[in-house]
Amino acid sequence: MKNIKGSLILLITALIWGTAFVAQTSASGTVNAFTFNMGRSVVAAMFLIIVIGVRKLIYIKKKPTGDNVYSRRQTVVGGIICGMILFAANNFQQFGIGMYPEGVAASGRAGFLTATYVVMVSVAAIFFGKKPHPLVWVSAVGCIGGMYMLCLSGGISGVYKADIFLLVCAVCYTAHIIAISRFPLADGLVFSLIQFAVCGVLSGIAMAVSGVGDISALLSVKFELFFAGVMSSGIAYTLQILGQKYAEPAVASIVLSLESVFSALAGWVVLNERLTNRELIGCALVFISVMLAQMPSFFVTKRTQKECENEKTA
Numbered sequence: 001m002k003n004i005k006g007s008l009i010l011l012i013t014a015l016i017w018g019t020a021f022v023a024q025t026s027a028s029g030t031v032n033a034f035t036f037n038m039g040r041s042v043v044a045a046m047f048l049i050i051v052i053g054v055r056k057l058i059y060i061k062k063k064p065t066g067d068n069v070y071s072r073r074q075t076v077v078g079g080i081i082c083g084m085i086l087f088a089a090n091n092f093q094q095f096g097i098g099m100y101p102e103g104v105a106a107s108g109r110a111g112f113l114t115a116t117y118v119v120m121v122s123v124a125a126i127f128f129g130k131k132p133h134p135l136v137w138v139s140a141v142g143c144i145g146g147m148y149m150l151c152l153s154g155g156i157s158g159v160y161k162a163d164i165f166l167l168v169c170a171v172c173y174t175a176h177i178i179a180i181s182r183f184p185l186a187d188g189l190v191f192s193l194i195q196f197a198v199c200g201v202l203s204g205i206a207m208a209v210s211g212v213g214d215i216s217a218l219l220s221v222k223f224e225l226f227f228a229g230v231m232s233s234g235i236a237y238t239l240q241i242l243g244q245k246y247a248e249p250a251v252a253s254i255v256l257s258l259e260s261v262f263s264a265l266a267g268w269v270v271l272n273e274r275l276t277n278r279e280l281i282g283c284a285l286v287f288i289s290v291m292l293a294q295m296p297s298f299f300v301t302k303r304t305q306k307e308c309e310n311e312k313t314a
Contacts, residue, residue, distance in 0.1 A: 013243060014255060014258040017232055020231065025110070026271070032214065034207035037199065037203040043226065044234045047229065048189060052193065070190075071185035079197075084199075085175050086172075088172045092169035093110065093166060108283065115259065115290050117173040117174045119290060120171065123140055135293070136293060142286075150283060189238070
């Protein structure tokens with residue numbers, strides 16, 4: 001029952017994240033990426049300050065337990081490091097989305113290319129001494145095939161500069177996930193607040209240095225800014241933490257990977273975007289590869305649970 005509850009929460013999280021691609025695509029034609037991500041990060045940080053304040057009021061009379069004793073050093077250092085990585089990831093993504101020419105299904109294409117980070121994380125595990133399951137290599141090959149259909153089926157001329165930016169974005173998200181795993185004792189909410197604050201400050205500096213920022217333009221994308229800042233960054237992140245407390249890790253990864261599907265559906269419904277047959281095949285291959293990359297963890301989790309049950313009955 002708990003696993004179902006966690007899966008439903010994570011499904012909502014994936015829906016929010018997938019739909020956020022529409023908000024980002026809509027804003028990309030009006031606001032520069034640095035400006036948008038500065039505003040988005042500031043909104044997210046302000047929202048998290050409120051959430052942390054409410055949490056403090058709720059638990060003010062409770063003494064810390066083993067579940068909520070955090071490392072201040074890991075929280076601060078990890079938040080700063082991940083904030084710098086998030087700055088790169090978010091801006092490569094936003095610049096990439098804004099680079100697509102008219103008529104290209106930017107939301108769906110960006111969603112699936114970004115989702116390749118799931119496969120990248122599985123492959124990157126090799127460098128941390130983990131022997132990959134054969135399915136990981138199958139998923140890697142499938143992912144490459146999917147990207148070929150999505151970006152290269154028309155030859156090298158079919159590759160947009162935006163595709164390259166989004167693949168770099170996926171690499172950055174891979175680094176972000178690995179970095180987060182290095183700080184297991186961090187306070188999740190404060191950690192997130194710090195990373196968004198760092199991302200916002202760096203985006204603001206980049207905006208000022210590049211001279212392309214227009215803060216007043218943010219008023220024209222109020223809804224997009226609210227959705228990306230509060231819903232995608234603030235609420236979805238909190239839901240992710242809550243959902244992963246109930247759902248098994250492997251199941252959580254699979255459910256969250258549906259973000260790419262929701263991005264394509266949202267682009268189709270809201271922005272009337274259309275993917276060609278070849279692009280649809282490419283999206284399908286990427287999605288299947290993302291799912292396959294999670295299967296080894298799924299089997300390990302199931303086997304571990306079965307072993308625990310056998311020990312209890314022994």
